[in-house]
Amino acid sequence: MRTDEPLNRGFTMNENLLHLTDVSKSFGEVHAIEHVSLDIQTKSVVGLVGGNGAGKTTLLRMMAGIYKPTTGRVYLKDGKNVDQMRSVLGVVPESTGLYSKLTAWENIRFHSRIHGIEDSVAWSRTLRFAELLDIQDSLHRYTEGFSRGMRQKTALLRALAHGPSILLLDEPTAGLDVTSARIVRKLVQKLKDEGGTVIYSTHHLAEAEQVCDRIIIVHNGTIRADGTPDELLEQTDTNSLEEAYVSLTSEVARPRQEDTINTSKFALLWRRLFTRSHRYEVSEDE
Amino acid sequence: MRIVAKKEIMEFVRDWRTIVALILVPLMLFPLLFIAFPLVMQNEAQELQELDVDILVQSDYIDENILLGLNQSNISITIQPLPSGLESLSEPLNGSTLLRSYEYDAILRLEQRNDTWFYSVLFLSTSEQSTEARNRVLDVLNTWETNETIERIEAGGLDADSTLNPLRWDGVISDADVATKGEQAGMLLSLFIPFVLALWTASAAVQPAIDMTVGERERGTLESLLSLPLSRSELLMGKWLAVVTITGVGVALQVAGLLFGIAFLAEDLVNVPSISISSVLLLTLAVGLYGTMIVALYLALAMRSKSVKEAGTVLTPITLAMIVPILLTQFINLDGVETFWFAIPFVNVLLALRELLLDRVILEHVIIWISVSIFVSFLTIRYAAKQFSREDIVTSRS
Numbered sequence: 001m002r003t004d005e006p007l008n009r010g011f012t013m014n015e016n017l018l019h020l021t022d023v024s025k026s027f028g029e030v031h032a033i034e035h036v037s038l039d040i041q042t043k044s045v046v047g048l049v050g051g052n053g054a055g056k057t058t059l060l061r062m063m064a065g066i067y068k069p070t071t072g073r074v075y076l077k078d079g080k081n082v083d084q085m086r087s088v089l090g091v092v093p094e095s096t097g098l099y100s101k102l103t104a105w106e107n108i109r110f111h112s113r114i115h116g117i118e119d120s121v122a123w124s125r126t127l128r129f130a131e132l133l134d135i136q137d138s139l140h141r142y143t144e145g146f147s148r149g150m151r152q153k154t155a156l157l158r159a160l161a162h163g164p165s166i167l168l169l170d171e172p173t174a175g176l177d178v179t180s181a182r183i184v185r186k187l188v189q190k191l192k193d194e195g196g197t198v199i200y201s202t203h204h205l206a207e208a209e210q211v212c213d214r215i216i217i218v219h220n221g222t223i224r225a226d227g228t229p230d231e232l233l234e235q236t237d238t239n240s241l242e243e244a245y246v247s248l249t250s251e252v253a254r255p256r257q258e259d260t261i262n263t264s265k266f267a268l269l270w271r272r273l274f275t276r277s278h279r280y281e282v283s284e285d286e
Numbered sequence: 287m288r289i290v291a292k293k294e295i296m297e298f299v300r301d302w303r304t305i306v307a308l309i310l311v312p313l314m315l316f317p318l319l320f321i322a323f324p325l326v327m328q329n330e331a332q333e334l335q336e337l338d339v340d341i342l343v344q345s346d347y348i349d350e351n352i353l354l355g356l357n358q359s360n361i362s363i364t365i366q367p368l369p370s371g372l373e374s375l376s377e378p379l380n381g382s383t384l385l386r387s388y389e390y391d392a393i394l395r396l397e398q399r400n401d402t403w404f405y406s407v408l409f410l411s412t413s414e415q416s417t418e419a420r421n422r423v424l425d426v427l428n429t430w431e432t433n434e435t436i437e438r439i440e441a442g443g444l445d446a447d448s449t450l451n452p453l454r455w456d457g458v459i460s461d462a463d464v465a466t467k468g469e470q471a472g473m474l475l476s477l478f479i480p481f482v483l484a485l486w487t488a489s490a491a492v493q494p495a496i497d498m499t500v501g502e503r504e505r506g507t508l509e510s511l512l513s514l515p516l517s518r519s520e521l522l523m524g525k526w527l528a529v530v531t532i533t534g535v536g537v538a539l540q541v542a543g544l545l546f547g548i549a550f551l552a553e554d555l556v557n558v559p560s561i562s563i564s565s566v567l568l569l570t571l572a573v574g575l576y577g578t579m580i581v582a583l584y585l586a587l588a589m590r591s592k593s594v595k596e597a598g599t600v601l602t603p604i605t606l607a608m609i610v611p612i613l614l615t616q617f618i619n620l621d622g623v624e625t626f627w628f629a630i631p632f633v634n635v636l637l638a639l640r641e642l643l644l645d646r647v648i649l650e651h652v653i654i655w656i657s658v659s660i661f662v663s664f665l666t667i668r669y670a671a672k673q674f675s676r677e678d679i680v681t682s683r684s
Contacts, residue, residue, distance in 0.1 A: 092510075102296070
């Protein structure tokens with residue numbers, strides 16, 4: 001395998017690569033995503049923009065095959081469900097998910113081996129991107145002491161080492177300093193230039209405008225707008241993306257869905273037994 | 287599965303505390319016990335023997351030989367007349383105060399009524415010095431009683447030896463046991479090794495099971511793992527293999543330490559058990575099945591938990607509860623044991639361990655415990671697979 005192969009292996013330019021057809025996702029009685037349909041094309045950087053609890057992460061997890069849709073389907077160009085073809089995906093979760101007792105390279109190698117990639121091939125790919133991210137000297141260091149920026153860069157290398165066709169990035173610049181965030185954005189641009197497809201979740205509109213050539217605004221589990229920045233302005237009849245975003249997401253955002261799942265009724269009832277409502281009377285003087 | 291297991295083990299052993307907890311402690315535990323235990327026991331016994339104890343003798347008349355015996359046993363004696371108004375010699379009266387204030391370590395009361403001597407020794411059982419004083423007094427009294435008995439028998443014109451011991455064992459008692467030393471060792475260890483194996487397996491699996499499931503979720507590494515081309519079953523089996531390996535190494539080292547201790551440090555007390563190859567193989571299978579059940583159950587319950595704290599709260603009482611079947615099996619008589627015991631999960635494996643250490647391979651029992659254990663292992667793995675298939679396992683609660 002060539003180590004400098006483009007990211008869109010096996011796919012021709014500008015064709016639909018990933019499809020979401022009328023996808024909904026519920027956790028019990030909580031509807032996290034409702035009736036979302038999307039087509040993701042090759043050689044594009046698609047931004048998922050929304051506030052906290054909008055449903056971006058749930059959407060990304062369905063694209064990564066971690067969550068199965070309650071209704072609808074997430075599938076690739078060849079018709080296979082995405083959970084059967086995870087080898088074409090490179091995923092960088094918000095938490096980065098690095099093992100602190102392993103070195104950066106061991107973290108990368110672990111993922112590459114599961115993808116069935118030879119160590120020498122993964123190493124060549126890692127070195128190539130490590131130079132771009134200026135992290136090549138830290139590949140044999142334990143990730144335990146890494147800064148947030150270093151962790152993010154390592155997670156990116158790990159996601160790229162097996163040569164994915166689609167890169168899913170969940171808040172890749174959250175918590176990064178200006179320089180690190182800029183390096184990450186540059187890498188995304190380079191990947192796109194090489195024919196890669198990147199799905200980029202963020203709640204920073206300015207960042208999405210800078211990096212993405214297509215922006216999808218997600219709010220309360222539904223898609224409110226989908227298009228290029230110019231198309232969004234046109235759709236909302238506004239002068240800036242910020243105004244457009246506000247006009248599209250005017251109703252109150254719901255709480256994060258994950259806070260309400262995974263707790264049994266008995267556990268909730270038990271918790272309430274030991275919970276007091278605190279109300280304090282405040283005198284006028286105070 | 288192999289790649290996941292290898293990564294888990296590599297990550298686990300890089301923590302030096304893990305090496306201490308799972309390698310050094312089990313390996314050194316029994317050798318240290320075998321060295322330290324006799325040393326401490328010997329030292330303490332010597333200290334007790336060297337103690338001077340004070341006793342109060344309450345009696346209106348004492349035989350000279352008793353006084354001589356007491357003096358030769360490092361006992362300081364104070365003599366008083368017998369208190370009046372006693373219903374029996376064991377009634378404490380002010381004796382309780384004297385003993386509790388440590389003025390005396392024991393009180394000997396002695397009274398002759400016709401040809402018979404009556405006595406009692408008041409002591410404080412919670413004080414080792416008081417108990418030691420009582421034991422020395424009783425030794426002296428026993429010696430005196432034996433001499434007195436012989437004197438009385440001989441005064442009656444009889445032979446004291448044949449009168450006191452009309453029935454006696456001929457030869458060395460241990461020579462009459464047809465069990466070999468190895469079989470005797472197996473009998474002794476059958477009460478001990480199942481306890482060690484079961485308890486250590488149960489307790490050693492807790493930490494890695496929690497760390498590799500809910501711990502991974504709390505650290506935020508599970509999501510990236512779930513995005514890999516790896517089925518949930520492969521993930522479970524990889525983690526299961528890692529926990530079983532770590533636990534197995536710990537248990538094997540502990541047993542090795544135990545056998546080393548027996549062979550080189552306690553050779554006077556117990557021999558290395560002699561068991562057949564088939565028993566050894568079945569022992570390995572029994573431990574393997576027990577480990578499979580425990581680890582799968584722990585992984586499932588830990589994965590179900592919302593936090594490391596909750597997993598600890600769930601698994602710790604389960605580990606403690608494992609003591610119940612472990613203790614239960616120690617009291618079951620293996621001769622004529624009812625077959626139904628071998629159909630009870632966990633209990634059956636522990637009973638099987640005991641039988642096999644005695645080199646008893648009873649086909650009916652073997653078939654039942656293997657079948658039941660395989661079935662229960664299947665159920666626990668299935669339960670674990672169900673927990674690993676839950677979508678909400680990725681949700682970080684930290």
